[in-house]
């Protein structure tokens with residue numbers, strides 16, 4: 001009620017000249033002490049406040065970017081002078097021309113620099129436990145909306161601030177609800193036993209080149225299609241026991257293909273942040289620490305290759321909104337850039353320890369936010385000129401004839417269509433040839449981005465000390481889309497006679513009695529799963545010759561009823577051939593009933609697996625510890641999938657104890673304690689022996705190997721030479737098995753741990769088949785990224801299928817559906833699920 005009265009009051013005051021003074025503060029508006037201990041505004045309150053601010057202030061405009069996965073309004077607030085906001089369309093046009101200066105004369109460019117404003121994009125709270133920035137954003141916006149001092153007004157004249165208080169609203173709501181529920185209990189401020197997003201949790205900051213999630217898509221649209229900002233700051237929080245705040249410059253390594261002016265802008269801003277923080281006696285600020293300038297998976301990171309100066313800040317966390325006390329001896333370095341906790345040039349004033357609260361986090365963030373606004377205003381013309389220069393340099397890196405070609409005629413044409421659509425979503429320009437080939441010219445503003453995503457990575461082996469180990473990758477080390485998607489894209493010369501690319505329509509004409517779908521594309525599963533609910537689908541288990549056609553093993557045939565449902569669904573680029581009838585020498589496919597195991601320690605791979613399976617129409621049901629332990633699984637499921645979770649976590653609900661590292665594993669409410677335990681293990685064993693199919697992904701294979709005593713072991717476990725960081729490896733596929741039907745002879749698999757199998761010849765009651773192996777020559781193993789010691793996995797098995805009792809086990813020793821970024825190997829998982837219902 002209070003809310004409504006205040007909004008009405010604020011709106012009524014709009015007409016008066018003194019309206020700024022009556023813009024309510026967030027605490028007044030929400031009736032809570034924002035930033036106080038144990039107090040948080042949830043996302044809906046944050047949005048309500050910004051709407052009120054929009055209504056009350058001519059300096060604030062709320063723009064809804066789209067719906068989140070759970071249907072919240074994802075919004076940004078444009079905050080600037082009244083004049084700038086009234087002139088928004090023109091300023092956006094200038095930003096667009098600066099981002100793509102092709103055809104501009106020197107004089108025209110300089111006129112745009114003169115007239116334009118810096119677009120400063122600030123994203124907060126992508127990680128929902130990192131709650132402070134969503135609260136700080138309200139206070140900051142209020143201060144900017146109401147300030148009457150000349151300095152603030154000057155900044156708002158020079159800069160259009162595009163502020164997103166939370167880019168994961170669903171998670172923000174989940175975390176604030178969990179926090180409020182546990183206030184005053186022993187679990188207050190403790191972790192939530194599930195992901196803070198319907199699917200991806202913390203990995204929402206790994207989605208920025210694949211754009212699979214609604215939130216990523218909406219924000220990317222705002223950045224690359226609508227606003228074209230020159231500067232992007234993403235505000236995070238980190239652990240509680242290290243430095244108080246990270247600001248740029250970044251740590252090593254740096255990607256050599258990013259324009260150096262990106263780092264010069266970033267470092268200038270970062271230096272001013274540290275300067276203002278130190279002046280305000282905020283100790284513990286560090287740069288050149290942990291966070292590198294190389295990997296493109298995160299929000300503003302992807303933007304580096306698109307000529308945007310992207311910054312990260314990380315502030316030490318409290319326990320959500322509950323203060324935490326850090327003893328002096330608990331303060332530690334241990335990361336890149338701070339080995340021992342103590343003064344260094346990048347960390348001149350270590351924080352001494354003590355109590356740390358939500359308000360501290362917000363204060364550090366607020367000072368850094370004001371500092372970036374200050375620098376952007378101060379350097380307005382420089383930053384616009386630099387952005388223009390970066391775009392020009394990107395365009396000039398290649399000749400106008402340099403391009404990539406994505407051929408229409410390829411094994412997975414649907415995947416190729418998907419790659420083209422993804423690049424277009426990224427703001428990349430594409431062209432189409434009359435034969436359907438897609439060309440991606442390199443001489444365009446996002447040419448560096450195109451080149452980065454379409455070519456293999458070679459991780460720079462930077463050393464900080466001579467002779468010592470290299471700086472290890474922050475996250476993964478490879479993101480070569482054609483390899484991950486199983487799509488062919490190659491360097492080519494741009495031909496003449498091209499037209500602007502348009503999305504391929506999903507035309508599946510119903511001009512036959514039955515239809516054949518070429519095997520091997522993951523996209524086929526979308527059509528098969530929808531078709532199976534309406535009609536019948538049959539698969540060729542061996543190559544077929546019929547009616548003058550050769551059909552490879554794995555070809556799926558849909559009858560007309562199934563085809564009608566599939567055609568209504570549609571998949572652009574899908575192979576779809578009318579045939580007079582479904583060949584008799586085929587086997588019926590049945591829709592598998594899939595269970596997906598979900599531990600109570602939020603597993604991102606569980607979320608991604610569920611996301612991928614749902615996207616492709618498998619409709620998985622979640623199985624928690626209790627459901628597995630209850631047994632009788634065969635009545636409900638044909639296949640059970642264990643996501644990439646360690647065997648300790650599956651068995652006990654607790655992670656493996658790190659030898660050497662002191663770690664405390666916080667307790668969860670009793671209903672979330674424990675793992676599968678003995679009952680769960682025997683329920684799974686019973687499920688398999690009586691006819692079920694168990695599919696284990698990556699780490700969880702070790703659990704299954706142990707519990708079912710399989711004649712398989714991890715051959716890489718004991719190799720001390722082997723090291724790998726999320727990279728793409730070559731694997732040779734063994735044909736002639738339902739799990740590998742339709743896959744090419746060679747696939748690119750994503751691997752991020754020391755895992756490869758040795759098998760042992762079993763007894764006559766068991767069959768074991770190696771489905772894929774790493775090449776015999778170690779030099780052939782790595783396709784993209786970074787690894788050491790490939791000898792340890794050369795010739796070893798990457799995936800194995802076994803029969804156990806009446807059932808089956810599939811061990812996929814690589815990341816077959818990693819972060820939904822590896823469609824090229826989705827068929828391993830999908831085929832394993834279909835295998836569960838085969839004869």
Ligand SMILES: [Zn+2]
Pocket residue numbers: 127130236237
């Ligand atoms: Zn974070």
